[in-house]
Amino acid sequence: MPTVERTFVVPAPVEKLGPYLADFANAEEWDPGTKTCTPVDGQPVQVGSRWRNVSEFMGRETELEYRLEVWEPGHVRLVGENKTVTSHDDITLRAVDAASTEVTYHAEFDFHGVAALAGPLLKPALEKLGNDVVEQLTGAARRL
Template sequence: MISVERVMVVRRPLAEFVAYLEDFARAEEWDPGTVRCVRLDDGPVRPGAVWRNTSRFRGRETELEYQLAVREPARLVFVGENRTVYATDDLRFTDEGTATRLTYRASLAFKGFARLAEPFLRAEFERLGDAVAARLPRAAEAHHA
C-alpha cells in the first residue's frame, strides 16, 4: 500500500471547509490529478453518496467510483475502487478559529499484479501529494458558498 499524508492550514472556518470538501465533485478544483468528477446520485451529500472520478496518472486516464464512507463534523472519508486499486482519502479537520488545519491522507492498495508496480509509483504519489497540498488551500479559500 502507498500512503501519502499532508497537513495544511486553510483560512476557512471548519464547518465551511468541511462543507466544501464533502462534495467530492470539487476534486476537479483542488486535485491536480482529477480530470472529471461527477456525482452519480442526488439529494443531500451524506454517507453513501457516490461519484465517478476520472484521473490522469502517468499519462493515462483511469476511473474510480468513490463513496462517502464517513461524514462527521471534523472528518470525511471517501473510498474508491476500480479493477486494479482501492483508494481511501481520509480528511481530518481541526478548528483553529478563523482557519482550519487539515490532515489529508490518501492511501492506495493495488490489486493483483498491479501490486508489483507499487515501489515504482511511490515517488509519483508523493509529488501528487505535494501538488494537492499546494492547490487545495487556494481552491478552498477562493470558493464562496
C-alpha cells in the same frame, strides 16, 4: 500499500471546508489528478453518496467510483475503487481560528493484481501528488 500524508493550514473556516470536501464533485477544483467528477445518484450529499471520477495519474487516465464513507464534524473519508486500485482518502479537519483550518490529508492506495507489483515504485509520483494536493486545496480554500 503506498501512503501519502500532509498536514497544512488553509484559509477557510472548518464549517465551510468540511461540506466542501464531502461533496467530492468539488475534487475537480482541489484534487490535482481529477479531470471530472460527477455524482452518480443525484441525491443530496450524505454518507453513501457516490461519484464517477476520471483522473489522470502518470500520464494515464483512469476511472474510479468514489463513495462518501464518513462525514462528521472534522472528518471526511472517501473511498474510490476500480479493478486496479482502491483509494482511501481520509481527511481530518481542525479549526485553527475562525478563518483557517488545519487539514491532515492521508491517502492510502491498495493496488490489485499485477498493479500491486508496481505499487512501491509509484511512491515518488504519489509524494508529488501529495504536494500538489496541498497547493491546489489551499488555493480552492481561498475561494470559499
